[in-house]
Amino acid sequence: MNANCLLRRPVGCLKTALRQTRHQRLLTRSMATAVEKPEAPPKSSARAKPPFKLPKPAKFRPEGKPLFYVWPQVESIRTTHKNPMPELDAKQRATLDPTGARTRLFDITRPMPPSIRRRGVDTAILVRSQLMKVGVEMWYKIYSPTVIGIDIVWRRPKRARRARLTYMRKPKHDMGNVDHLVYAWKKERYGMRARAKGQVGSRFEKEQK
Template identity: 35%
Template sequence: MAALPTMRPLGCLRTLFRAQDAFQPQMSRRFISTAYSKRPERVPLPPNLPQQFLSQLPVRMQPQNASKPVKVYPAPPSTSKACKDPVAKITESQLAVLDPKGERKALFDYRRNTRSVKPGDIVRVTFKNGDPFNGVVLSIKLRGIDTSFLVRNELTRVGVEMSIKVFSPNVQSVEIVQRAERKPRRARLYYMRSRKHDRRSVENLVASYVRQKRAFLGGKRQQ
């Protein structure tokens, strides 16, 4: 049986909920706004005001506590125009102190100098404090003042690696004991850490090099 027309609004609650939903956004749009008012300027005190009236004023409004003008100093001259690349300037100044003749820089610049130290060479590094370290050069990192090279050797049947800073004040000398037999195909010989390609100890080669060097220097002194 169909519902009577007069009972349809009472029997359908969806129309009531829809009316509430339609009325809710209108309520959320209502807001209160305030008009912006400019801050009033401070009115100066009249001259020759008696002391008895000054004592009644707040502390911040008394003449002795009035705000004083702030002195603005000019900005210092910018150094960006005088020195556009400060890092390069600092690097050059440090290299002038640590390597004034440029010998160490040329010794490890394997990209430009053909007689420089290359990966695969056996070197002997002498320090001002401590014993010398011998080994095979595995890699060379050209990073300006932070240039370093990695040396590997075997001491008491244990593989030992040392990363040495080229421009360190503690490094006294770097000598090339033996050149690589052939030019390696890689710039980093990390595969020599494996048992198959490891050079083992190079102390015998370095010891013979030191003996030859002493004999040569001794014969030169006798002359």
């Protein structure tokens, strides 16, 4: 027998099978059917019925349920009662500062260099000095009865660009001890009092007398 024929026969059968499947695929691709237009439903004058719905159980129906009354909104306390704090603050200031000198001295419209904590009658100022060559700071309430008077001992000829106390804490701008300024101010005041005995040196000493 010819060995080459035996080897080629299976390959020839495979080629034939692949060729047939290729032709069948082409036939299926080329086949097409005409699309028929659906017929329009007949027009009827009657209204279309809604879709069927299952009825709700009796416990979920609105019949026989109690009605809820909507009450009007309660007025806010801000509309019925005005804020009493401004009147109370004005009354306390009139008691603690009858002349209004301290209020005008630390008014918000005046540019003041010290650090001021504005809290109504609890308004306080932060004062810095030196004690045994150590910087010391302390808050003083301007309306406190223990504070007899508040006087400006010395005014700077030219106001600093940054007058906040946090800036004045730096060694470059720290004033240091101010006892010499206080001594000069007291000396000047006592000299003026000696010239005119009827004149009081501090505006707050009048209140105490």
